[in-house]
Amino acid sequence: MQEPVVRALGAVLSVSYATLIVWLAVSQPQSLAEVTGGLSATVGVYRVDPVAFEDGLRFFHQDQFVEARAAFTRADSAARDARTQFYIAYSYYREGWSRMRHDDTAYAEGLKALDRAIAVAPEGRIVVDDPRLQMHSADELRAELVAGQTTDASDFNPLRLFRGRK
Amino acid sequence: MTPVREAFVLPLVFLTVVLLGGLHLTTPVAIEPPSLFSLVLASLMLGVLVQTGTLDPARLMQSGRSPLANVNGLVVLITTFMATAQMLSLMTPASGLPSLALNLFFLIAILQLLAANVDRVRFLRVWAVTLLSSFTIKFILLTALSGPADRPLARALQVLVEGLTLGAFSQPVEPASSGYLAFATLALYLFGLALLPGMQRAALVRRH
Numbered sequence: 001m002q003e004p005v006v007r008a009l010g011a012v013l014s015v016s017y018a019t020l021i022v023w024l025a026v027s028q029p030q031s032l033a034e035v036t037g038g039l040s041a042t043v044g045v046y047r048v049d050p051v052a053f054e055d056g057l058r059f060f061h062q063d064q065f066v067e068a069r070a071a072f073t074r075a076d077s078a079a080r081d082a083r084t085q086f087y088i089a090y091s092y093y094r095e096g097w098s099r100m101r102h103d104d105t106a107y108a109e110g111l112k113a114l115d116r117a118i119a120v121a122p123e124g125r126i127v128v129d130d131p132r133l134q135m136h137s138a139d140e141l142r143a144e145l146v147a148g149q150t151t152d153a154s155d156f157n158p159l160r161l162f163r164g165r166k
Numbered sequence: 167m168t169p170v171r172e173a174f175v176l177p178l179v180f181l182t183v184v185l186l187g188g189l190h191l192t193t194p195v196a197i198e199p200p201s202l203f204s205l206v207l208a209s210l211m212l213g214v215l216v217q218t219g220t221l222d223p224a225r226l227m228q229s230g231r232s233p234l235a236n237v238n239g240l241v242v243l244i245t246t247f248m249a250t251a252q253m254l255s256l257m258t259p260a261s262g263l264p265s266l267a268l269n270l271f272f273l274i275a276i277l278q279l280l281a282a283n284v285d286r287v288r289f290l291r292v293w294a295v296t297l298l299s300s301f302t303i304k305f306i307l308l309t310a311l312s313g314p315a316d317r318p319l320a321r322a323l324q325v326l327v328e329g330l331t332l333g334a335f336s337q338p339v340e341p342a343s344s345g346y347l348a349f350a351t352l353a354l355y356l357f358g359l360a361l362l363p364g365m366q367r368a369a370l371v372r373r374h
Contacts, residue, residue, distance in 0.1 A: 003169045007234045010173020014241045017181045025188065025197045 029078075037078015041120070048084055049075040060087060061132055065095040082126050085117030086138060093145055097165045102148035110145045114138055134166035167225065167363040173238045179358040180245035186351040187252035191344050200251035204258065207272050208251035212243075214279045218289035219365030221246065226363060246362065253355045256348055257300040259337050264308055268300055286364050294356050301352060305345035312337040 023042070029035045040046040056071030068091050076084035089110045096106025118124045118138055126138035135141045144166060154160065190196045200208070215221035226239030254272055259265045275296045279289060311327055 004232070004234055006169045007173045007232075007238050010169075010177065011234070011237050011241060013174065014177035014181065014245070017178065018245075021181060021185050021188075021197075024185070025199055028194070028196060030194050 033077040034079065037080045041078070041080040046078065046080050048081045049077075051075075053084060056084070056087065060091055063094065065091040079116050080120050082117045082121035083128055085113050085120070086126050086128055086141070089113035089117060089138075089141060089145070090133065090135070093141060093148075094165060096148070099161050099163070104149050107145050107148045111142070111149075114142055114145065169235075169238070171361060172226070172235075172242060172363070176242045176358060176361055177238075177245045179354060179361070180242075180249035183249040183351055183355045183358065184245070184252045186347060186354070187249070187256040189347065191341050191347065192338070198255075200248070200255035201258070203269055204251045204255040207254050207269075207276060208247050210273075210276045210280065211250045211254075212247055214276060214289065215246070215359075215362070217280065218284055219286045220289055220359060221362045222365045225366075242362075246358070249355055249358065253297065253352065256351060257297055257304060259304050259308055261337065264303070264337065268303065271300065272296075290356070290360060293359070297352055297356070301348060305348055308337050309340070309345065312339060 020039075023038070024035075027034075027038055029038055037046055052071050052075035056068045056075055059065070059068035059071055069088055072084050072088050072091070075081075079085060092106045092110030092113060096103035096110065117126055121138070124138075128136050130136070135144060185197070188197045188199060190198060212221075216223060223239075223243065226242055227236045231239070258268045258272070279292065284292065311324060
């Protein structure tokens, strides 16, 4: 191989490798799936597994939340799809909801999933067009999750027993 | 120095040192950049590398070389600097009194090397011993003193050290694999230093 070609290839490879290291340091992926998913999302070729997503959606609407999350996680193994992460957060909300007292642990997990969704959404904005949901945006879901974790005077209002799950 | 070594081998070796040196095998796994003080120390180390003839910048960047060759040279210089900073950061304990002591140890060692005016071979030997010493302190001595103690004597020693240093001695516990990874990274870094284009001495000519 000619010397200029070797030098040019070496420079390109070095810059690519350095960029990868910086990306790893910034994004801190925790699994190989997150590494490959993150890299493919960076170049715009990341795709959610549609079959697993449909499975997750079916379980979600049947109130089988653990199964739904397993399927959603399978569909979006790198946690790079805002819509799937939104549904995971929503599943925590519905699972943790109760007329008497909400499950703070489930709500906290829901907030984490919602933060992941917002982090990967374009401009941090998520709107899910699903008529079977009562909350369609990340803002509404966040407000509900945060309110569920705080205790205030409205928690002692007996009328809350008539409030429904969203 | 061959173009392959300059364009591929040296940058890849040093970038791998940067990657492995920043990898912390804790839960969750984290990749950390070098500390600020290690950047300062690495700047001084570049001076040592040039002064000892380990690195000859004129063989990497000069007006007589093609622009592409100068780009390769610049990449080698930058990656050498970053790998040195990462190596120093890796060999320094995370916090407390040991961190301060090892940082001072490195500063004094580098200043001594600057003052001593040693040649390339001696510098590589001294620097390898310095890094191995700090490796022993961080990954063997401090790990033994900070890790879970399974024998009464070890527990007593830990309590004694903690009491004497008012708790400024213990370090975050890292898995044993961290030590092996650090050792491999250290070996790779020293290999890279040995491959750097050094100062070429003028040949001795016998005159009759």
